[in-house]
Amino acid sequence: AGGGGATAAAAVPDSTAGPAITLSHRHAFGLKPDVKNNVHYAEETQIIYPAGTNTVLWLADQKQQKFFQGPEGAEGITCLAVNSTKRYLAVAEKCADGAIVTVFDLVTTKKRKTLSATVALADCDCPEFVCVAFSSDNKFLLTQTGTGPSGKYDWTLIYWMWDKARPLNSIQISTSPTSPVRECSFNPTDSSMVCCIGDGIFKFLQMKEGFKAMPTQPPKSQSFLTHTWLSDDKMLVCCENGDLMLFDNSGEFVTVLSSSPGEPRSSTNILAFSKGFITGGDDGNIRVFEKSEDSKEFYRRTRTIPLDSSAASVGVRGLALSPSEEVLAVTTSTAQLLQYSLLGQDLLKAEESPHFEPIVTSFHTGAITGMDVCTRKSLVVTCGIDKTVRVWNYIEKTCELCKVFNEEACSVAFHPSGFHLIIGFSDKLRLMNLLMEDMRTYKEIPIKACREVRFSNGGQFFAAVHATFIQVYKTYTCEPIETLRGHNQKIRSIAWTADD
Secondary structure: OOOEEEEEEEEOOOOOOOOOOEEEEEEEEEEOOOEEEEEEEEOOEEEEEEEEOEEEEEEEEOOOOEEEEEEOOOEEEEEEEOOOOOOHHHHHHHOOOOOOOOOOOEEOOOEEEEHHHHHOOOOOOOOOOOEEEEEOOHHHHEEEEEOOOOOOOOOEEEEEEEEOOOEEEEEOOOOOOOEEEEEEEOOEEEEEEEEEEOOOOOEEEEEEEEEEEEEOOOOOOOOEEEEEEEOOOOEEEEEEEOOOOEEEOOOOOEOOOOOOOOOOOOEEEEEOOOOEEEEEEOOOEEEEEOOOOOOOOOEEEEEEEEEOOOOOOEEEEEEEOOOOOOOEEEEEEEOOEEEEOOOOOOOOOOOOOOOOOEEEOOOEEEEEEEEOOOOOOHHHHHHOOOOOOEEEEOOOOOOEEEEEEEOOOOOEEEEOOOEEEEEOOOOEEEEEEEEOOEEEEEEEEEEOOOOEEEEEOOEEEEEEEEOOOEEEOOOOOOOEHHHOOOOHOOOOOOOOOOOO
């Protein structure tokens, strides 16, 4: 979850004690927030997002996930793209021996092609692609490399005929390590024309025999964060200073929109829809812009939707709109996957706060530091650096309970009955009752920063690690019955035998 994704796997039982047990993914709780374009709709009730090292297709009506697994040895997903017909998914992954993109068929969930940077550029050592994009006719794919140790192929754009895994051309977009390229895209009406933007970079290229630069010049060179093609053949670019610049489809500058949010509210995400476009940024606000009747204004801002009034530090990481344009999906910097209904918003009173709901369930933010499985109920408990302890139901695929503490927990254990928890904090070990809506402390034991704690299988004892020795207690009276000394280094793990 959070960065990784806690995964519930299903073991396949084997009647003969022969080959090893195989594991297949059943469900992942979590979202990887640092992936470019990390949320997409496949259909009205099907949503695509990254969790851990997998890309997940969530089927909301069936409460099921389908997994798209990358190649072994890849170091994590960097960006996603879905084509215009929602048939193909491109997943770019970081790889020490050269960046790779895998194209999957979303209908059959099979892998279609794998494109490697080293195929296009023989000695390419760039480990990752920072952006990937399909052409609107679905024949071509753009990949934009990041930086590599040698610097030889930094920021190189590769133009692929993807279903043949054939690179048609490549060109270096930026030569300076301090001028990153952030995005690349195809002109939706002409696949031979591509656009790249970045820090001080704004390039339109035409692909004929090779790449030919088009004579375009924004009014002043600055840091361009994101861009999109609008439904009326224009392109919109968001700048770091909060300006929204409008260009025509050959890259000619038209105007800076008068409705631009301005400093310091720059947009890091933008999404076009039939009536205009939607932006999201690090200030935690989503802004909806619609075509204006006034020909000089072009677009006006019709709504500003705050993500979370209580947390000012939540940023928008991804935006997607369902095919009916009724539901907006949002991913946040705190690794949450949320949805917001755009219907009936005009009926709402302006002072009512907007309602974002988790699409799957709420997730951890950041690393998970402890986990235990309940033996008699379909529950798992986890604690993380986000100072929460969460109880998950792996059959219902929900987060049943989330309790926020003043400090982060170091360890957690689940009583076999499913009614009690032990949570290790920096100052003491707390025994808690698990209630319907809460966790309540009923006993505290003075063991500081306990990193490992385990209930016995019968639940009558528990063992807790204290520095280099283990203390065993009776669960119901909390009286110590044994101290086990013998280790002279930090104890990493403890386990009980079946008969305790």
